[in-house]
Amino acid sequence: VFVAVMCLGVLTAGCGRDEDRARVRSVTASFFSALERHDGGAACSQLSEDTRTELESQEKQPCPRALHALDLKSGSVTRVQVFVTNAKADLSSGDSVFLDQGPDGWRLSAIGCEVQGGKPADRPYDCELQA
């Protein structure tokens, strides 16, 4: 039973998800790289469907143009955290982005996020755009 507990622990502790971490880093970097090239279409393809829909509804224009209306601080990825099918990437600008693993793989679900004050368990981020 002791061995079973330790095996279950090793299997389920979320170790060995390097592939997910790399993918999260790559999607985030692709988004900001496209944004810097003013390639709205490529940037939009890194957003989840719900996030694109929310952006278009919020800005009343197609996603590639609507993205420019947001106050997004670009930067390189400094830290990635992955928990099951949710992830967060911190940027050198101080902002963070959130990602979900959906039917199309890892996609951005919230961008331009700044942490608010509060206890660790109740520390919401204020985002420019979230699904």
Add this chain to the structure above:
Amino acid sequence: MRRTLRHHGLGLFFAGIFLAALIGQALTGHADYNHLQIAHHGAAISLGRYVTSADFGVDVLENWQSEYLQFTLYILGTVWLLQRGSPESKSLDEAGLESDEDQRVGPHADERSPRWARVGGWRTTLYSNSLLLVMGAIWIASWAVQAVDGRVSYNADQLDHQEAALTFVQYLGSSDFWNRTLQNWQSEFLAVGSMAVLAIYLRQRGSPESKPVGAPHGATAVEG
């Protein structure tokens, strides 16, 4: 074969229903997880990924740790604590570790006693507490894995709601960790306490967990 089944029926029966229940939990937990994923427009995951996820791990281990804590405490508590009239209790004059003669260790062991009960020294001391030590070690290991997996599962929800993830130490002080822990502990303590007390007045004919049907309510340490 029939003889083996008959002589090991209790262990085999519980091993069988344990595996059946664990498989059932994996299948229904997987369906429930994917139901929530689809409701949040996320991706469904495979059964293999689910049973190696922290969500499955924490749901399994939070129950294991409380069961092993219950038996660890029961083994330890029944050394010193008594319950008049209960078959779960020792006689009212036997509280404590008892004499070497009563426990048949060292020079009081016979040829059929386990070797480590006969040899004396640290090996007999270790063997004299081996049940408690192993049950306690499984409890601590299960509780530790519950904490590790619980943090991963909790942080997935935190990120889903655009909230900060907790460190392991922060998670150990969180309401989620203690709610998962205490909701299991309270049910175990209630069940084991009520078993010790109900067995004073109620009987199950043929079960060693009960007194004989005709035994008086005041008879302690009598098993049927």
